[in-house]
Amino acid sequence: MGRKLFTKNFTLLVMGQISSLFGNYILRLALSMYVLEVTGSAAVFAGLLSAATLPTILLSPLGGILADRADRRNIMVALDTLTGAVVLCAAILLSGENALFVIGLLLVTLSVLGAFETPTVQACIPQMQTGDNIIRGNAVVNQVASLSYLTAPMLGGMAYTSFGLRPVMYTSVVCFFITACFECFIKLERQPQNCSQDFRSAVKQDFASSVSFITREQKHILKILSLAALSRFFVMGVTLVGLPYIVRTILRLDAKYYGGAESMLAVATILGSIAAGLLTGKMKIRSLSAVLAAVGISILPAGVIFLFPTTAVVKYAVNVAAFCGMQIAISIFSIFAVSIIQQHTPNHMLGKVMAYTQAITLCAQPAGQLVYGFLFDWFPKEIYLVLLPSGVIVCVIGLSAASFFKKMENFS
Numbered sequence: 334m335g336r337k338l339f340t341k342n343f344t345l346l347v348m349g350q351i352s353s354l355f356g357n358y359i360l361r362l363a364l365s366m367y368v369l370e371v372t373g374s375a376a377v378f379a380g381l382l383s384a385a386t387l388p389t390i391l392l393s394p395l396g397g398i399l400a401d402r403a404d405r406r407n408i409m410v411a412l413d414t415l416t417g418a419v420v421l422c423a424a425i426l427l428s429g430e431n432a433l434f435v436i437g438l439l440l441v442t443l444s445v446l447g448a449f450e451t452p453t454v455q456a457c458i459p460q461m462q463t464g465d466n467i468i469r470g471n472a473v474v475n476q477v478a479s480l481s482y483l484t485a486p487m488l489g490g491m492a493y494t495s496f497g498l499r500p501v502m503y504t505s506v507v508c509f510f511i512t513a514c515f516e517c518f519i520k521l522e523r524q525p526q527n528c529s530q531d532f533r534s535a536v537k538q539d540f541a542s543s544v545s546f547i548t549r550e551q552k553h554i555l556k557i558l559s560l561a562a563l564s565r566f567f568v569m570g571v572t573l574v575g576l577p578y579i580v581r582t583i584l585r586l587d588a589k590y591y592g593g594a595e596s597m598l599a600v601a602t603i604l605g606s607i608a609a610g611l612l613t614g615k616m617k618i619r620s621l622s623a624v625l626a627a628v629g630i631s632i633l634p635a636g637v638i639f640l641f642p643t644t645a646v647v648k649y650a651v652n653v654a655a656f657c658g659m660q661i662a663i664s665i666f667s668i669f670a671v672s673i674i675q676q677h678t679p680n681h682m683l684g685k686v687m688a689y690t691q692a693i694t695l696c697a698q699p700a701g702q703l704v705y706g707f708l709f710d711w712f713p714k715e716i717y718l719v720l721l722p723s724g725v726i727v728c729v730i731g732l733s734a735a736s737f738f739k740k741m742e743n744f745s
Contacts, residue, residue: 336462338469342519343461347477349515350454353413355481356508359489360420362595363501364436366493366588369581371433380706381433385440386699390692392448397688398539400453401681405460409516412450416443417509424502451691456683459675460521468613468672475606475668479599490592543685551677553741554686557670558693560737563730564625565694567723568663570701571632572598572656575719578709579652583716584645594653601657605664612665618673618742622735624666629727631658636720 339347368381400408423439462470492501547555576598580591635655638648671690678686708719 336464336466338462338466338473340461342521343458343470345515345519346454346457346461347474349409349413349512349519350474351477351481352508352515353512354478355485356505356512358481358485358595359492359501359508360505362485362489362592363493363498364440365577366490366581366591367498368433368436369577373582377706380703381437381440384437384699385444386695386702388441388444389448389451390695390699392445393452393688393692393695394540394543394685395536395688396449397452397456397543397685398536399449400456400684400688401539402535404521405453405457405684406516406519406521408453409450409457409519410513412446412453413509413513413516416446416450417506417513419443419446420502420509421506424499424506427499427502448688448691452684452688455671455675455687455690457519457521459678459683460680465613467675468668469610471668471672471675472606472610472613475609475664476603479602479606481599484596485599487589487592487596490588490595494588539685543682543689546678546682547686547689553737554674554677555693556737557674558690560625560730560734561667561670561690561694562697564628564663564666564727566697566701566704567632567727568628568659569698570705571720571723572659573698574702574705575709576652576656579716580649583713584649586645586649590649594649594656597653597657598660601660602664605661606668608661609665609668616669618669619735619738621666621669622731622738624662624669624731625734626728626731627662628659628666629724629729629731631655631662632720632724632727636717636724639715639717639720 368377419442420439423435427435458470458474459467489501492504547558576594577591580586580594581588584590632655635652638651674686674690675683705719709716712718
């Protein structure tokens with residue numbers, strides 16, 4: 334008989350994530366729409382996103398060390414409370430003259446806080462679950478996050494169109510404070526640590542031990558992260574920069590269409606998460622190669638449709654369908670990849686390894702966003718020249734990883 338999945342701690346974590354991610358999604362959608370409307374440039378939009386990602390990359394290792402040395406529950410409560418306060422201050426200070434500066438500063442601040450929160454949340458799941466429940470737990474978190482993602486873009490797009498940016502920001506503030514309340518009731522055992530060390534020595538020791546663990550003891554973890562980073566360069570560049578730019582600037586559709594596209598992607602993520610849960614214990618590790626290749630194959634129709642003289646709505650529908658297929662595949666791949674890493678990591682190192690997972694996979698994101706920002710600006714009438722090569726390259730990456738996943742399956 335398997336252990337219960339929805340324990341009190343896990344349920345509170347999930348409820349907190351629903352509220353937090355809903356607030357995050359409506360906030361980022363509104364900010365994205367505002368920046369694109371003001372500038373009309375994918376490159377400027379991508380530049381802001383990329384600059385906001387750098388603090389997460391640089392500070393994630395420190396966030397992982399904190400997650401393994403301090404009370405993880407207290408970290409989450411403090412960070413969500415602080416996030417709500419920061420967004421509230423930004424909403425109050427926002428004006429027409431300083432809007433881009435305030436939004437840029439807000440995105441950077443949220444990135445700094447995310448560097449500490451994300452590894453903490455990811456470290457909590459294997460601390461609350463064991464065995465195959467780790468994969469199922471990750472799948473559930475993905476599903477409920479996607480439910481927030483499903484409703485947030487549609488409601489956020491409607492709210493932004495009707496009321497503007499500031500009311501959406503106030504709504505996200507409430508969401509972050511609600512999350513902090515849920516997290517107050519989580520109870521986790523704290524990992525005992527050597528308290529005799531000073532801060533600098535502790536950081537140096539933890540950094541060295543975690544690097545050694547990934548590069549020497551569990552080398553396959555680093556290889557998985559490298560594959561994730563390579564695919565992320567293309568997938569996140571196409572999704573975060575390409576989708577809003579295609580919908581708003583190329584096809585000239587309003588924010589409701591973009592919100593609808595984001596909601597459909599959320600449905601696809603839910604389907605991918607459900608599939609990952611159902612495939613737990615059934616799908617072999619070697620199949621991850623085909624799953625990754627499917628991500629690239631899914632991008633191809635989005636580029637092909639621009640070779641035909643069809644209407645904007647038809648191109649929109651084909652792009653949404655293609656991006657949904659990509660989202661299903663990448664969700665399955667991500668859940669299994671993260672779960673494999675968690676299963677091979679001891680509890681006292683979960684925070685640090687999850688931090689490296691975040692940092693390494695994010696390293697490719699700013700470069701991808703910048704490259705795709707310029708590519709979409711350079712080829713506004715030849716979108717297929719951007720999307721088709723991207724799909725082919727991701728497909729090749731997936732197929733090239735077949736031998737690695739076979740070896741890893743034998744190792745496991």
